[in-house]
Amino acid sequence: MSQILFKNIKIFDGTGKKLCAGEVLVQGNMIQKVATGTKKIRASNVKVVDGGGATLMPGLIEPHAHVCYTDCTQLPQVGQVPPEDHMLIAVRNAKTMLDQGFTALFSAAGVAKIRLEVALKEAINAGHFPGPRLLAASPEITSTGGLGDERLLHLHQESIGLIADGRDEMIRAVRLCAREGVDNIKINISGDQFARGAGMETLSYTDEEVAACVEAANERKLNILTHARSDGSIRMALKHNINILYHADFITPKTMDLIEARKKKIFMAPAAGLIYSTIYEASDWGITEEFAEGLELKRKLESCMRVYNELRKRGIKVLPGGDYGFAWNPIGTNARDLEHFVNLFGYSHSEALRAATQLGGELMGINIGLVKEGYLADLLLVNGDPTQDVSILQDSDNLLMVMKDGEYHKEPQLEQMAKLRLAPAAE
Ligand SMILES: [Zn+2]
Known part of the structure; x- marks a missing residue:
């Protein structure tokens, strides 16, 4: 079994703690040993990688991925791409995300092509x-007129929905998606402003319909996640014990109390990246x-900023991911969301990083997201200190290595690391 020893590194372990000097031994696909401070790892038959003082951290996890967006x-337009062409786009997107340091994706919904x-x-x-590790999702299960129902009378049109x-x-929708092999069931309990038959503060489903969906998903041990913007839609999701709540832009303090009472179980994600770039960065597209x-x-x-600043203060588990996959926030720019966490929601840089590593790992339900013994070796070497400035992760040139499951996707950039070594040590 191959053994790789990373020396001369600073470790961000994923918990939000400060960087510390250390060494990490990877054996096969696992993190075998972590030593911090002046402690050294003794091991024979190892390949040594001298990191030149770079930061070793867990691979990034995208908790609201749409890897098949175009x-x-x-x-x-997503519906107008034939399946064959679409598959190739998906393959390209997966590689792009891994190139950018995302070693795991939790899909927040697929598209109208279930497979x-x-x-x-x-x-x-x-x-x-x-490509990254992937938990695959159903299309957005949606009601007639809800977000993702693109149908026009007498004309076929689709995009991301399964009506x-x-x-x-x-x-039947849940059974169909389960049969085809999805891990995550996505249900749109609220509409959105783009939906022709259900606005963002409108309920798309009744209690009876949500209950049926949840029951069928639970029976098959699938994750269940919801698009829910309004207060009523989040209340409905909570009533049916849905614990992965996307958006929640318009919730009230009373609803936050309900969430706080269950905060160990609940994950939330604002997905504000798309909203931000649509307002401020989409003028080239009219x-x-x-x-x-x-x-x-x-x-x-x-409203989203108000809500998530408050949820942060209440210690709710909030995850990044901003609906990347549109022309003005394309696939591969997903790390931008960490900067939004700092600028829009008041997170420190290391808290934002923790959300994309430790919390993302908890969401994925496997041992990833931490630099810790017994965890899977999904690791990055970063030129610089992302706990001081998360924006450095937006430039893949700053990724000196990308490792997934103990294997290099991007080999250690030894020449660059040697130059770091020669540079005066940072404080
Ligand atoms: Zn989304």
């Missing part, structure tokens, strides 16, 4: 293509700030 400008993410996951696991109305169709304001995006972002 960097489109409008959702129906796409599943086939991608299986191909990556078989070693046919490079199910009523108890029986809900059960979306001016005034136009975005007309879509109520500013109201949405302001």
